[in-house]
Amino acid sequence: MVEAEAAAGVTAAQEAAGPLSEYVIASRLRKNRATHRALLLLRAALFFLFLAYRVQSLLYGTPSCSRAIDNGELESCRFHGELGVVALACEAWFCVIFMLSMVIKWSIVERVTYPDKLLKRIKELPNIDVFVTTADPSKEPPLITMNTVLSVLTIDYPMNKLACYVSDDGGSLLTLWSLKETIAFAKSSWHPFCTKFSSHIEPRAPRAYFSRNGNVEKAMKYGFLHEWHTIKKQYEAFEAKIRSMTVAYSKARDETLERLSNELQGSSISNGDQTIYKSWASNYNTSNHASHCEILSGMPQHNLDEEFPCLVYLSREKLPKKKHHFKAGAMNSLLRVSGIVSNAPFILNLDCDMYVNGSKALLHAMCFFVESKDMEVNDKLGFVQFPQSFEGLDKDDIYGTSMASTMEVWLKGMDGAQGPPYCGTGCVHKREALYGKSPNTNPCQLSSSHGQKLVDMFGSSTSFILSVEDILSCSKHSTPLVDEKALMRECKLLMDSSFEDKTSWGKEVGLIYGSVTEDLLTGMKIHGRGWKSVFYMPYPPQFLGCAPSTGEDALTTRKRWSMGMLEILFSKNTPLLTKCLRGLSHAQRLIYIYVYGFTLTCLPIFTYSLLPGFSILGGYPIFPKVVEPKILMPMSLIMCMYMSNIYESKVVGVGMKQWWNSERMEYIVAISSSILASYEMLKKKVLRLSETTFTITPKDQNVKYIAQSNDYDVDKNDKEPAKVSQESFRVNSTLPIFIPPTVVVIFNIVALMVAFVHIIRSPRMITYWPLAEVACCMWILFMLQPFTKGFFLWARDQSGPNVLPTSIVLHASLLVGILTFFTLYTN
Ligand SMILES: O=c1ccn([C@@H]2O[C@H](COP(=O)(O)OP(=O)(O)O[C@H]3O[C@H](CO)[C@@H](O)[C@H](O)[C@H]3O)[C@@H](O)[C@H]2O)c(=O)[nH]1
Numbered sequence: 029m030v031e032a033e034a035a036a037g038v039t040a041a042q043e044a045a046g047p048l049s050e051y052v053i054a055s056r057l058r059k060n061r062a063t064h065r066a067l068l069l070l071r072a073a074l075f076f077l078f079l080a081y082r083v084q085s086l087l088y089g090t091p092s093c094s095r096a097i098d099n100g101e102l103e104s105c106r107f108h109g110e111l112g113v114v115a116l117a118c119e120a121w122f123c124v125i126f127m128l129s130m131v132i133k134w135s136i137v138e139r140v141t142y143p144d145k146l147l148k149r150i151k152e153l154p155n156i157d158v159f160v161t162t163a164d165p166s167k168e169p170p171l172i173t174m175n176t177v178l179s180v181l182t183i184d185y186p187m188n189k190l191a192c193y194v195s196d197d198g199g200s201l202l203t204l205w206s207l208k209e210t211i212a213f214a215k216s217s218w219h220p221f222c223t224k225f226s227s228h229i230e231p232r233a234p235r236a237y238f239s240r241n242g243n244v245e246k247a248m249k250y251g252f253l254h255e256w257h258t259i260k261k262q263y264e265a266f267e268a269k270i271r272s273m274t275v276a277y278s279k280a281r282d283e284t285l286e287r288l289s290n291e292l293q294g295s296s297i298s299n300g301d302q303t304i305y306k307s308w309a310s311n312y313n314t315s316n317h318a319s320h321c322e323i324l325s326g327m328p329q330h331n332l333d334e335e336f337p338c339l340v341y342l343s344r345e346k347l348p349k350k351k352h353h354f355k356a357g358a359m360n361s362l363l364r365v366s367g368i369v370s371n372a373p374f375i376l377n378l379d380c381d382m383y384v385n386g387s388k389a390l391l392h393a394m395c396f397f398v399e400s401k402d403m404e405v406n407d408k409l410g411f412v413q414f415p416q417s418f419e420g421l422d423k424d425d426i427y428g429t430s431m432a433s434t435m436e437v438w439l440k441g442m443d444g445a446q447g448p449p450y451c452g453t454g455c456v457h458k459r460e461a462l463y464g465k466s467p468n469t470n471p472c473q474l475s476s477s478h479g480q481k482l483v484d485m486f487g488s489s490t491s492f493i494l495s496v497e498d499i500l501s502c503s504k505h506s507t508p509l510v511d512e513k514a515l516m517r518e519c520k521l522l523m524d525s526s527f528e529d530k531t532s533w534g535k536e537v538g539l540i541y542g543s544v545t546e547d548l549l550t551g552m553k554i555h556g557r558g559w560k561s562v563f564y565m566p567y568p569p570q571f572l573g574c575a576p577s578t579g580e581d582a583l584t585t586r587k588r589w590s591m592g593m594l595e596i597l598f599s600k601n602t603p604l605l606t607k608c609l610r611g612l613s614h615a616q617r618l619i620y621i622y623v624y625g626f627t628l629t630c631l632p633i634f635t636y637s638l639l640p641g642f643s644i645l646g647g648y649p650i651f652p653k654v655v656e657p658k659i660l661m662p663m664s665l666i667m668c669m670y671m672s673n674i675y676e677s678k679v680v681g682v683g684m685k686q687w688w689n690s691e692r693m694e695y696i697v698a699i700s701s702s703i704l705a706s707y708e709m710l711k712k713k714v715l716r717l718s719e720t721t722f723t724i725t726p727k728d729q730n731v732k733y734i735a736q737s738n739d740y741d742v743d744k745n746d747k748e749p750a751k752v753s754q755e756s757f758r759v760n761s762t763l764p765i766f767i768p769p770t771v772v773v774i775f776n777i778v779a780l781m782v783a784f785v786h787i788i789r790s791p792r793m794i795t796y797w798p799l800a801e802v803a804c805c806m807w808i809l810f811m812l813q814p815f816t817k818g819f820f821l822w823a824r825d826q827s828g829p830n831v832l833p834t835s836i837v838l839h840a841s842l843l844v845g846i847l848t849f850f851t852l853y854t855n
């Protein structure tokens with residue numbers, strides 16, 4: 029008996045032994061790594077050969093040019109020389125970018141975690157604060173945000189270790205009211221339901237849970253069908269209430285706010301001042317509002333009730349003339365307020381649409397933070413990033429929003445170096461990493477603050493400074509503010525728009541300001557101090573959100589990202605300068621240069637899209653004639669490029685159609701979003717004309733929930749989710765981002781028409797026809813097929829979602845007119 033018990037003890041110990049997480053070559057690449065690397069090397073070699081050809085032909089002329097020289101038409105070679113130089117410049121840039129991308133692609137890795145072992149071995153899990161940001165209830169419907177909050181409140185983690193903070197940058201009563209409704213629904217129905225049947229409920233966002241296939245069958249199988257129906261009904265009532273208030277708000281804002289303030293007046297509020305809602309409703313403005321903070325559930329210090337996590341609503345002060353730094357500013361307020369309320373050493377950050385899809389997400393993250401040997405915290409790891417995955421994408425992902433190859437190749441590749449960047453959502457940070465500490469310095473010593481006082485860096489709030497000292501392990505203060513009124517007063521001070529003046533917030537402390545992709549910048553600064561990060565992408569995805577649902581939104585979001593990356597590249601935090609970001613490893617620095625430089629590649633891409641057209645109009649070739657053997661050089665390079673791309677997406681498990689859509693989308697993004705972002709950057713830097721804005725991506729609360737598998741142990745290939753198919757890429761938008769691709773389309777059509785006239789005129793000169801250039805023009809039109817089609821449909825005078833608007837066509841035609849005139853004039 030004793031022996032049996034001892035044996036059982038041994039097996040249990042064995043089960044719990046070993047690492048909590050592992051690091052392996054990406055599974056799909058394991059067998060193919062050599063082929064993948066060989067293709068990359070082949071592509072590099074072909075690139076160099078082609079560049080050599082280009083240089084040689086520039087120095088000694090192409091055969092057709094020598095012929096012109098022989099005929100005494102030396103002058104006519106001039107333009108070819110210039111075109112050749114432009115082509116060389118673009119190709120050299122492509123080559124450099126490709127070489128940099130090899131650093132990422134060389135070692136693509138994957139992670140595995142063992143949360144069960146963690147639970148068996150760790151005595152006490154650390155506290156975690158969850159930050160949810162929302163900014164505008166008209167673009168981010170409260171229903172979406174509330175589902176995210178519900179999924180956080182029911183996550184698989186000890187409830188007394190968890191606090192959830194909702195930052196509302198819109199300062200909207202609608203959000204606060206919805207949150208109060210949410211907590212009522214959570215306490216009465218959703219939370220008890222999820223606790224009771226915890227092992228069978230996934231995901232814990234009710235809207236997704238009730239609409240996914242298979243969940244009702246599961247309820248039947250495990251005998252809780254009756255409860256399932258009851259809770260579903262209650263959820264539907266809750267949803268209807270939130271929806272109808274949102275509709276009322278969008279129709280008659282002021283009246284609805286009045287109604288909301290009356291409803292809220294009745295409820296108890298922590299700061300006791302009930303008139304606040306009235307004044308809020310009468311002066312409502314998203315960009316100009318006072319700060320407000322309420323603890324809606326469980327003061328954490330006396331959260332002895334272990335049933336339910338602490339929930340806090342906060343809205344920082346915003347003044348029209350004061351820069352508020354968008355999401356970065358909101359996150360910094362969250363850091364401060366949470367510092368004096370719960371001060372957890374770990375922070376999970378979620379965008380309002382990113383609900384928790386895998387309820388063990390936090391346990392997975394902890395498997396990286398807790399070191400297997402001594403169960404101490406891994407002192408070099410700054411953050412763990414989960415991928416951004418999306419709900420309800422159309423079947424072939426026509427807007428390339430899943431960014432499958434970005435996730436599978438870029439982020440897993442960066443994981444093979446110092447780590448992935450912080451991607452804004454689905455990221456668990458160590459709080460001290462966000463406070464500007466370096467892993468290599470002593471406790472309480474901040475990397476760049478030699479001798480600088482904490483007050484100068486973190487601002488003058490005594491209780492906040494105490495909380496910072498706690499985190500930086502200078503000393504332990506376990507006497508937090510207990511008086512709720514005093515706590516609220518301090519929170520208000522911390523959310524003041526002038527609190528950060530003359531401090532290091534946004535420079536060295538918190539999320540870093542100066543880029544609309546504050547996430548990338550902040551992550552890089554953290555790496556720059558020597559921290560590492562981890563990318564973890566299990567199946568099913570641990571967090572799911574809303575992707576932009578139209579071409580217009582997708583390209584606008586990508587424009588903001590491009591802008592943010594350019595802001596970083598041309599700032600004092602640029603990875604190009606070795607004196608900043610000293611903690612970056614060489615590989616990581618090259619990777620960051622690649623990531624930001626990639627945006628700038630839009631300039632050579634745009635130029636290269638016009639080159640074949642210029643070449644045809646000017647009558648001077650940029651590629652060898654099709655009868656010359658040298659034609660094999662560009663042809664083999666292009667073939668190898670596509671082959672390696674297709675191979676790569678095949679091994680990472682992306683289907684052909686999806687691959688093609690993302691290839692096409694990346695091209696469209698380059699010549700639309702990124703070109704416009706570069707133009708705005710130029711205006712901002714040189715003419716100091718424009719201020720960067722943050723256009724929030726609208727979230728669709730009616731997104732279709734795909735039938736997604738919830739089981740952890742199924743392979744991704746076994747149950748590919750059945751997705752809805754969307755017809756085609758819509759181009760009927762008058763946004764300026766649609767002008768550059770239309771210019772490329774019209775210019776190439778003009779060039780093809782000119783080429784056609786040449787060919788008709790001299791049918792016997794077949795060997796001198798610019799066939800390679802013609803093929804390029806046709807390929808470009810094919811890549812830009814939505815725009816090409818949109819242009820032809822416009823010419824036939826139809827209206828519809830796939831037709832380019834007249835204003836875009838007119839603007840583009842004007843630009844094409846200028847380009848054509850310029851080509852013919854310089855000829
Ligand atoms: O002034 C603002 C603007 C935005 N947000 C929040 O920021 C998040 C991201 O906004 P969204 O419009 O969804 O942008 P995306 O491009 O989808 O977001 C990605 O890219 C951003 C950087 O451009 C990151 O901040 C995000 O975390 C990342 O998910 C949302 O929760 C917003 O509520 C604010 O809190 N305040």
Ligand SMILES: [Mn+2]
Pocket residue numbers: 379381573574725
């Ligand atoms: Mn988003």
